[in-house]
Amino acid sequence: MNAPVILDRRRVLQGGGALIVSFSLGRALAQEGSPAGAAPKRPGSLAVAPYLDSWLRIDADGRITAFTGKAELGQGFKTAFQQIAAEQLDVPFEAIHVVTADTQLTANEGYTAGSHSMQDSGTAILNAAAQVRELLIAQAAGRLGLAAENLRTENGAVIAPDGRRLTYGELVAADLLHVQAQPQSKLKDPASFKIMGHAVPRVDIPAKVTGGEAYVQDMRLSGMVHARVVRPPSYGAQLVECDSAAVERLPGVLKVVRDGNFLAVIANKEFQAIKAMNALAAAAKWKESQNLPKQDDLLNVLTGLPSQDSIIFERSDPSVSGQKTLEATYTRPYQSHGSIGPSCAVAHFVDDAMTVWTHTQGVYPDRQAIAEMLRMSPASVRLIHVEGSGCYGHNGADDVAADAALIARALPGRPVRVQWMREQEHAWEPFGPAMVTKLKASIDGGGRIADWNFAVWSNTHSMRPGNAGTLLAAQHMAQAFAVPPPKPLPLPEGGGDRNAIPLYTFANARVVHHFIAAMPLRISAMRGLGAYHNVFSIESFMDELAGLAGADPVEFRLRHLEDPRGRDVVEKAAQEFGWKQDRKPPPGRGYGFAFARYKNLAAYCAIASEVEVNSETGRARLLRAVAAVDSGQVVNPDGLTNQIEGAIMQSMSWTLYESVSFDDTRITSIDWQTYPILRFDAVPDRIDVHIINRPGQPFLGSGETGQGPAAASIANAIAHATGKRLRDLPLTRKRIKDAIDA
Amino acid sequence: MMTLKVNGQDNQIDADPDTPLLYVLRDDLKLNAAKFGCGLGQCGSCTVIVDGKAVLSCVTPLVLLKGKQVTTLEGLGTVSAPAPIQRAFMEEQAAQCGYCIAGMMMRAQALLLRNPKPTDAEIRAELQPNLCRCGTHMRILRAVHRAARLMDTADASANARSGQ
Structure with a gap:
């Protein structure tokens, strides 16, 4: 895209009387109000990219394109955005084509992260489409000499009462959509929705089930060659010697690329590149250092590191005090994103311009980082998002994009495809950070929590690009870029302290965040960030306290929960599960319950579960889970259900099996043998997801809301089944067996 | 040069005999469906059918496939005529x-x-x-x-x- 033409608003307004009409249109159905006196904020990402044609374009032939700066990661929002645009524009679903994150075509919406896509980009497209529809009606009103309120839209055209019909393609003139969005839009009445709110098959699935080109891994550009990286064997290892002469003579090898500790090889064919990589790895001599902490003592490692401490929540009511007190410490290990497809990118360096096809979650920040690494201007670097294997946060995507760019620069004119090997993905991805939480609370005579103390120790939960120093390739180059200093992510969303503040109401409460700057292992954002462990801790402890109070866990939660939408999901999940006070499970089984509102501001989710524990082996199996979720206005109910099902299954895998392992020098969990995850023998009998739809309400991000509740629900069910409380993740067979035998 | 039958068609393949089938399918025959996941036979994303049986193509060298019938997802059907x-x-x-x-x-x-x-x-x-x-x-x-x-x-x- 050329630099956007900044049109003077007055000129636009003078230029077309029809536009003035649109700007004065009603506010009856606006999604977001604004406080009196304050300048109203544009909804969603319209706040950062206000021009309507950043989001929607209509060609003269009537073709409609919707643009999003977010990246489709398998969460299905591309389909949801298509539904939103089609609904608000009054065109068939098939009439819309959605273009996703591309630094040359789409708005800069930062990262696709934090369950923000629907809230930011979905809301922008919703409002932009509604406003575009109004502009088209106004344009037709001018042409037909009729009042806008007498016109209606249907199937891509504006229709007059006498039957005259002007298609959108006929109406759209050069700059019609190049106007800034208004803060409020005339949205359609949800009761009239024909596309939004209905289950629509995902647009990406047909190619994925027939062998179509669906992923960056599937790209085959003309003249494309293959490269592989030889990564150091451990963090900080230095390449002391590498005679690559023999490797360069191997069949198909085009070039060995070395820049400091960055080592790679390019070959004509993919398996030639892999063979050459193995030969190059054998030729490389590294100097390693023993810098890693003790894996089985993370509690003391983390709480022993220097921390910046802040009280992030405090409430005091001296008139209330507790009688019985409980304390507990919970821990979470480092965990892997564990994408099934190792990270991949294609880069092409031509005429001093770099193009990178990547499954990054942030094309703009990653472009910034890659440009800095290459010492190029961001304007001469283009990043285009292409789907990859699911990432669940910051995996190797950005790093392999940087690898590809650095290698492609060494071979101008040839597109270079780089894919990581399995052991590279497992050893070098930035892990989900380890965490420690310490809780203390007491119960008053009436069975209510009188005071609540919660402290969490953790790293930052985002080392995402923006700076070159976040990229492995840039860290390994001879003129290396330093890793930027980590920062705590600000509340209300937070990072390590995400969901550390309970949504429950307690008379006295204090929540402390111990932010640890030192990062013994490479870490970054993993689905849910701190919310996974904080909700696991809070919701496990709520069950422990319910036990202390002699109360039913569900009733005990409701006793402390005022938020009406929170209460609704708790009650819905309990009812659909068949939760009853004092209900006795069959021998060896237990029931568990947990609830959270993600980030205390996104989707609500409650999960009830039934778990079976084999007391001989310690093996726990989730038999069934029932979830209730409130995501505000639902766009694609089946897509939402799919996300919640997936969240439960993935969180179950994290919770029962997963921890990164390492010795004093190297990461030792480097494949699926050493980092086992869920397999089909552990898949539940059934998962039921119940959606509480809220027509007309803002979208609430849902991609991560299930992670914490699923973990705690399973832990609570295990405690119910065994009578033993496990507080250290993962809740492995051995730990359960040891607890039973203790 | 070796003849490899994939989805009912004979193909002349110019690759080392130790090349895993996965790379022949993806690189030589430009087929997308079989995916590289681990290269170790641990994840199944490269699974194809050889003579009616599920096979991990990432650990099956080309040399073992002489005279065999390989079927990939592309060979089952298409978007307009799905299996x-x-x-x-x-x-x-x-x-x-x-x-x-x-x-x-x-x-x-x-x-x-x-x-x-x-x-x-x-x-x-x-x-x-x-x-x-x-x-x-x-x-x-x-x-x-x-x-x-x-x-x-x-x-x-x-x-x-x-x-x-």
């Missing part, structure tokens, strides 16, 4: 990122070829080697059950047409 297993996965919306799905489908297809009416336990046991990270397992199981029903119906109608 029952493909239709079933579409109808159940059995994918999130979908990277593992081609491998899942090929292993399920191999099961249905030898056991057209598998029990739920048989499907789970069969799919044990294949990993999914998005947690789409419930839908995958439903899709395989649906595929079995679709194939049964297709067989029944084919038999009816042929007068059997």
